[in-house]
Amino acid sequence: MTYRKKLIEVALPLEEINKQSAREKSIRHGHPSTLHLWWARRPLAACRAVLFASLVDDPSEYMPDEKSAHDERERLFRLIERLVNWDNLNDEKLFAEARLEIARSVARNLGVEVPVGDAAIREFLATKAPPVLDPFAGGGSIPLEAQRLGLRAYASDLNPVAVLINKALIEIPPRFANRPPVHPPLTPGPSPRRGEGGRGEEQPSLFQKEWRGAQGLAEDVRYYGKWMRDEAEKRIGHLYPKVSVIANPDGTYRHATPEEIQNSKSKIQHLTVIAWLWARTVKCPNPACGATMPLARSFWLSTKKGKQAWVQPIVDNKAKAVRFEVRTGEGKAPDGTVNRRGASCICCGTPVPFEYIRAEGKAKRMGAQLMAIVAEGKKGRIYLAPVANHEEIASTAVPIWKPELDLMGKAAVNVPLYGLRTQADLFTARQLVSLDIFSDLTIEARKRIESDALVAGLPLPIASVYANGVMTYLGFAVDKAADYWSTICFWHNGAAHQKIVNTFARQAIAMSWDFAEGNPFSESSGHFFRFVSLISEVIDTAAPAISTAQVKQCDAADLYSNKEVCVSTDPPYYDNISYADLSDFFYVWLRRSLGKIYPEIFTTMLVPKAQELVATPYRFDGDKERAQRFFEEGLGRVFVHLREIQQPKYPITVYYAFKQAETEEDSNDDNNDTLAVSTGWETMLEAILLAGLTLTGTWPMRTELITSLKKNVSALASSIVIVCRVRALDAHAVTRREFIAALKRELPPALKELQQGYIAPVDLAQAA
Template identity: 45%
Template sequence: MTTTPQRKKLIEVSIPLEAINAAAAREKSIRHGHPSTLHLWWARRPLAACRAVLFSQLVDDPSSWPERFPTEEAQDAERRRLHRVIERMVPWEASNDESVLNDTRWEIARSVAWGLGEEPPANGDGKAILAYLQEKAPPIYDPFSGGGSIPLEAQRLGLLAYGSDLNPVAVLIGKALVEIPPKFAGRPPVNPKARMELERGHWNGRGAQGLAEDVRYYGQWIRDEAEKRIGHLYPKARLPDGSEATVIAWLWARTVRSPDPAANGAMVPLVSSFMLSTKDGKKAWVEPVIDASASDGWRFQVKKGTLSKAEEEKLKNGTKAGKGQAFVCALTGAAIDRAYVQAEGKADRLGRRLMAVVVDGNRSRIYLTPSHEHEVIARSANEWHIVEEARESFLSAATPTRAMITGGVCSAYGLRTYWHLFTPRQLVALTTFSDLIAEARQRVLAEAHASSLSDDPTPLQEGGTGAEAYADTVATYLGLSVSKLADSQNSLVSWKASMDQAIHLFTRQAIPMVWDHAEPNALGNGMGALTVTINNMMRVVESLVVAGPGHIGNINAAKNNYPVRPVVVSTDPPYYDNIGYADLSDFFYVWLRRALSGVWPDLFRRLAAPKAEELVATPYRFDDSNPPEWTRITPALFSAWPGMSAKERAEAFFMNGMGETLTAMRKAATHTEPLAIYYAFKQSEVAADGVTSAGWASFLQGIADAGLVVDGTWPVRTELSNRMISSGTNALASSIVLVCRKRNEDAPVITRAEFIRLLRRELPDAIDDIRKAGVGPVDMQQSVIGPGMGIFSRHTKVLEDDDSAMTVKTALAIINRVWEEIDQELDAVFDANTQVALTWFATYGFDTRSSGELITLANAKNIGTNALFDSGVFEDLRGKTALTTRENLPKVWSPAADKTLTIWECVQHTARVLNAEDGGAEAAGRLVAEMGTAGDQARKLAYRLFEIATQKGWSQEALVYNELAQEWPHLEDAGTRVAQPTTRPAQAAFDL
């Protein structure tokens, strides 16, 4: 059965990719109030990208409405207007701007309304627009919701937001961001202090601000109550003048018994760096000092002053040794090899010595030599029953091994269970905080009953919105705060000397070993303190745009029957073995389970995060020591198990599960909107095989096999533009958004020859649309895959000459080859001067050569060298010649007044003016406006020059053309804003 014609969405034609990528890259530097700071989750998609993709999935492309936009020019103009809407929407500053959001929501409502034969609510009526979207717009669903970025942005856009994940930690984070805040939006806080102010009429909050205020209040109560119980474990430090100061952090060094007999069995330090502060004028460091009266015959001494560069470099190496050795003995200089340290660690024989104490010195850090008293107090926590309970029960689970995650693990050195990752004092503090949450919850419940909240006894887990559910809500955020705090309260927190501060554990997707570590003051007022953690989290909650309801469920994506359908699918699935989410998340799971198993019993019913069904390709789970479970694989795969390697089994499991997931997505998706699926490249994949890599091809094959058509591929970057091109190579984006449609059930079968003919016929227009969108040349190779794969995947099969089905990998190679042929055929369309310049550039660049070589090229194009010199494209150097460099081009030039105008000049002059001190976008835009239709050819030439420069390894020259091509749509817009020239239009010379 053939489906009715579908309206193309903007994402299927063009999006302002560079603006989206720039906002996504900048977002990485945003910390305060960013939703990612509520709680750590790995590999979140940038909110800017999620917001733009969702918008473009729902908003119609102008070509879908020929009666409203009847000409190509009208469609291009409307497309550029929609691009400007996205450009205004994606910056971080716009994420809470109601004016921008209302305009954005109206655009979505307009497309929805037109599709229904209706007119949208009036633009500017925010409430009416939201009501219309939640009644008429299709819901958004992310079956791999992870940290909640996609459902959060759907909610921000006023849409019904749904998500699900297998991992309970991810589900709880998503609920805290998306599901819970709308339940209590607009409600005042219930704590006693706030209620007193309410009686005086002082509270005027909105959104989830009341909830945030309560979490802060009861978080402070937990901190104060904890200080009564364990405050003596956090003593102040005495300064040289006799006064006392609050400790910011204690700095520790791990120790090992020296293998050198001359050390007499002393425990010696394992230190990666002795530097405490490397700031100019404030340098501080620690040195081990031989002292017979000290334990093991040595002690640490903090020093301050000036250092030579050589002295500082030496201190930065700590007691580390060269290759093949781990450390050297601080007493004898003997080598301590890595295997010995690992063996001692696994035997639980590594020790710990206090290295320095960092205190608050009134706007600066003060580093003190450690006192015996502070070390004794810290060690006294080891006697608490809490520590014994943690070791024997909820923290007894094993930490990840190298087989589970890449990037370094600490288990190789004996930190094999979770209790090994914490100092005794940290175990006492985190457990005390966790246990106080239940008491805090009871206080919230009492105050909630006394407030205007209903007495509905339904708990939060079952959808309640009364006093009971509110108490659960406050407890949930407090539980998340303890979980987040654990990231800074563990023995793998490092001290960054260049910043004078502690750095949390998960700076990357690994649990690496740290030798000299920081122990922040959990009751203090700096990084690693409970109240600071809560305050930072609540900056997120109080700034959330609560535009509508949301729901996040705990569902295995491969078995998802979609409780709501049809839906618009937008998702970021896991990619092979990039990240071991389940293994890493156990670090947080153990604390959340202790704090919140009573509030979320279904989420935390297991001892650890579920791993057997997790859709990642981790070979260790599929070796012969881990027999397969029928719930994880199909019978066909089970029968092939014995003859497969662990790696092959892992990949087969992943692709089988991903196939089930994609099929489920297709069944649940709407017929009117495309699916958007993010594909994350592995770094090794990017560096090695690029767009024809096996992983990329396999993923595309899975999409095609699931009955989906790929008709768009948009490269998403999170790095700055100056990192896009390196050593003349075309660097791939970190991820690609695949735009997919459901394939018609009666899709035909075609041959290889027909596939190539279709590519030749359809790709030129598609490539032109991509270029018009301002997609830079650096991203063209990945972007062209979309329309090419659209042709391939909209057919049931493409048959090879031997009647076998063409693979995706073969199709990718053909698409790339046809694209290159199309680009090369374009050369013949340029004017003769430009064709000669292009050939010269591809051979010599801007180098000088003999005039005879230019004569040969000119004769082939039937043009004289004098014409090439007169046009200004080439310089006559008396027997030699070269392309005129941009620096030597005339500073005063107008395409409308140039009687020998060439496309080459249009490109080089525009690039010159765009980057000139007295130029810029407006001046360059004026040139583009004067070019008329010649500007379209100039844009195409910029792409061609980028390809040549990239192939030649001319990185700086490639960057010039990449920037020019990306900016071209903006230059066209700028050109329309300046006064139109009175001289003849330049395009008259190029009406071919």
């Protein structure tokens, strides 16, 4: 089988790709990772470079001699270096240049002329270039970058949440590209600030302005998201009371007394609460004490220098009760009452083992006591002691609906030990009420969007599809809310930031003792409109809204009618992440808000699990070997299938996730479930070779910032891109002698090329 070598089979400007990939991790606004949480996303920079270099011929295929090929390669390197820079994401000229480069190679491979002009090139790529297929699409990095390069993007995943993320990134935006928003006129006022829902913008400007790409869609998401927020405040705002405070002469604040509230209004400030900080409680097992003992990991509220604040528990020994005050200034918070070894009663000092707390939790005798309130002050956060009526108000919330579905597998490793057995158990009643109302409002917003779209002139079927599209993003905002509004969230009291830490800050659902309950209606950490803004920024900034896309839910092994595709994919890796178990957390809320518009992907009550390629022993009665075999054989079957549908003129690229658990640090994993996977690399290569593919390159990708790497993996790449080709059925085996002769002939010039590609010495052996 003859084919032209692609750039990725010869050299890559790895240093810049890795630098930009690492940099992406710190980008907070507009990055697809802020659209919806997904685990182990590949950096866009790496995906973009890999795809570009998989489609573009290596210059040795078309330049007359080695020197000119080298110079041409350097030119392509410079182009890739600009392409991977996040700052250039919306540089249309640069991307037109990249598309032209791909079109040249595609035309060369087809033996046709290169079309002239960007529109013709786009059309050419969208019809003649091989579509890029990612059957393990996850958070959508690879399909998104395929689309940005003007290629058809085919994405599929078994997991409905991943499928929706891909729809939101590549399927919905191009359908409504370059259209103005449909929302009705707004009252005139000051110009809108970015992320403020277009507040104050006048309707004529909606039409006067040129709406490029998905900007109109993003604007509607902001507008209807703001409508949802305001409407929710009307319905449940009373559950989120303000605090009435008076400034002390030293600049701190105290609660106003009921008399002061009535009499001296002028000095009183009514501040919006950012978060209520609670400690879980159990009854002290010491019969002589029996106090309701607070369980708190830490009493610090802020460790910021000069702004220290902490909770001071005050024990009333007679009443066997604890109340809390807030202290600021010099001093130190007392130690928390729970650590890795167990808890202790703050009233009598009795050590309390986890077994007791677990039993109390399972018997539904675990409660919560308000420890502190964080409010929005003019100059930053204000920490206040609890007020009784705030606890009472929270206790009046009664949810109408809740997701009473059991936590499964990896999501159920820890919290069910303490009696948190279902998805609903992860939330307070007030949080459930809010998530309920926001889910309902997503459905109500849809009706409004559809009728506004009709008024704005969209014909019925399109108005309806548009409403579904906007609603999808609003459903994502509710998912983000769930992530920030569960009792797993805690208050980050760090020196740099004080904020709510989301449920999935770790890749697990781990028990929290003290937790932060955010206010949907604040303008600070964890409020609803922030989620809407983050989502609309992604649509604005990162969605290319060009070329067609196909997104579907299916098992990668069952694929597909597609043929002649170019596969680029990032398969799951043993038991690294249990996507299905963890994503149930989001699925239950998405199903509630979006289930009716996506009936085909929300058929099951929870995320489908049986076909998921993950080597978790619990799905095989604890049998690790069977779990490992299931994963390896399943992946092997997928490769066989991918070989059949791959267009042989192009290479397949597979991301091999370097498993963090292969390091010593994780080898004594808590539950000992982690498999010994030192053979992982060989297994992957074997699966590829057995599927009738042959390796033509491997590239180490560093996606971690060096400073944040765990010490014992600092010398290793965090993933490897494997480049392979469809092996001809009549390919003959070579003898050892032939192999060594070929190595001697080809290795020295290849190494030279690699060194010029700026590969770090530590990665050279791998890349070679």
